[in-house]
Amino acid sequence: MLESVLEFDDVRLNFGAETIYDKLSFKVRAGEFLCILGPSGCGKSTSLRLMGDLLPPDGGDLKVTGLPPAEGWRKLAYVFQSPRLVPWRNALGNVILGMELRFEGMAKAEMREKAKDLLSLVGLGNDMEKYPAMLSGGERQRVAIARALSVDPEIILMDEPFSALDLNTRRRMRAEIIRIWEQTGKTVIFVTHDVEEALVLANRILLLSNKPTHVLETLTLDEARPRDLDNSPTLARRKEHLIALFRQLEESAGNGAAD
Ligand SMILES: Nc1ncnc2c1ncn2[C@@H]1O[C@H](COP(=O)(O)OP(=O)(O)O)[C@@H](O)[C@H]1O
Numbered sequence: 001m002l003e004s005v006l007e008f009d010d011v012r013l014n015f016g017a018e019t020i021y022d023k024l025s026f027k028v029r030a031g032e033f034l035c036i037l038g039p040s041g042c043g044k045s046t047s048l049r050l051m052g053d054l055l056p057p058d059g060g061d062l063k064v065t066g067l068p069p070a071e072g073w074r075k076l077a078y079v080f081q082s083p084r085l086v087p088w089r090n091a092l093g094n095v096i097l098g099m100e101l102r103f104e105g106m107a108k109a110e111m112r113e114k115a116k117d118l119l120s121l122v123g124l125g126n127d128m129e130k131y132p133a134m135l136s137g138g139e140r141q142r143v144a145i146a147r148a149l150s151v152d153p154e155i156i157l158m159d160e161p162f163s164a165l166d167l168n169t170r171r172r173m174r175a176e177i178i179r180i181w182e183q184t185g186k187t188v189i190f191v192t193h194d195v196e197e198a199l200v201l202a203n204r205i206l207l208l209s210n211k212p213t214h215v216l217e218t219l220t221l222d223e224a225r226p227r228d229l230d231n232s233p234t235l236a237r238r239k240e241h242l243i244a245l246f247r248q249l250e251e252s253a254g255n256g257a258a259d
């Protein structure tokens with residue numbers, strides 16, 4: 001059996017009177033590209049906050065690389081929907097900042113070399129001196145990915161990282177993240193509410209239910225990449241299946257709100 005790098009075991013969480021998770025359980029395997037797919041508000045972002053020890057659960061057990069989140073968070077790095085770069089530092093400086101915040105006492109020259117290598121890896125070898133305002137949306141997200149990689153995480157958590165980009169850039173970034181994942185061997189946990197995105201990227205998809213949230217379905221995808229959803233009968237079938245489930249979830253959530 002493959003080693004699991006992250007575990008939710010009957011995790012319970014309430015916000016005030018509302019139960020977000022009653023018993024949420026899943027495991028993530030080392031090196032996997034896992035997509036967490038679910039309707040808006042079901043608790044996808046919240047699950048990443050629990051992993052990073054930004055929020056305690058109300059029950060159950062959570063392990064990050066076998067450790068409680070209070071210790072395991074150091075093995076994680078985030079990429080959010082917006083790149084969250086500091087405007088007064090160039091691309092290189094932003095990646096270095098990620099290391100400065102995580103590694104005390106690391107030599108400046110070493111940080112610089114590492115940041116350069118990572119910016120080359122994400123395709124920004126010629127743009128290291130540019131400030132965020134001079135970079136496109138996709139380029140800024142590449143800086144955020146380099147910054148995440150700079151702290152040597154075992155697991156990269158990505159929260160709808162491409163959803164603010166235009167369609168073409170989004171497609172390019174999906175291909176890029178697969179290349180980077182293949183080159184680095186990191187475990188990626190990628191949150192999305194986009195069925196096609198999950199089918200193009202994932203080794204495995206966890207489909208989450210409405211609240212109280214649990215794993216409704218798990219899909220394993222062995223198809224080679226790059227994947228073409230329109231020319232693979234299996235993927236096309238899975239897309240239809242997921243879209244139908246999604247529609248049901250959204251309708252039942254809507255009914256709930258109307259009561
Ligand atoms: N700090 C908070 N206090 C109260 N409710 C919250 C808080 N954070 C999130 N929620 C609620 O928890 C649910 C899950 O939120 P979130 O994880 O952001 O959903 P998703 O990322 O799946 O869209 C939502 O109903 C949201 O309104």
Ligand SMILES: [Mg+2]
Pocket residue numbers: 044045046159
């Ligand atoms: Mg979210």
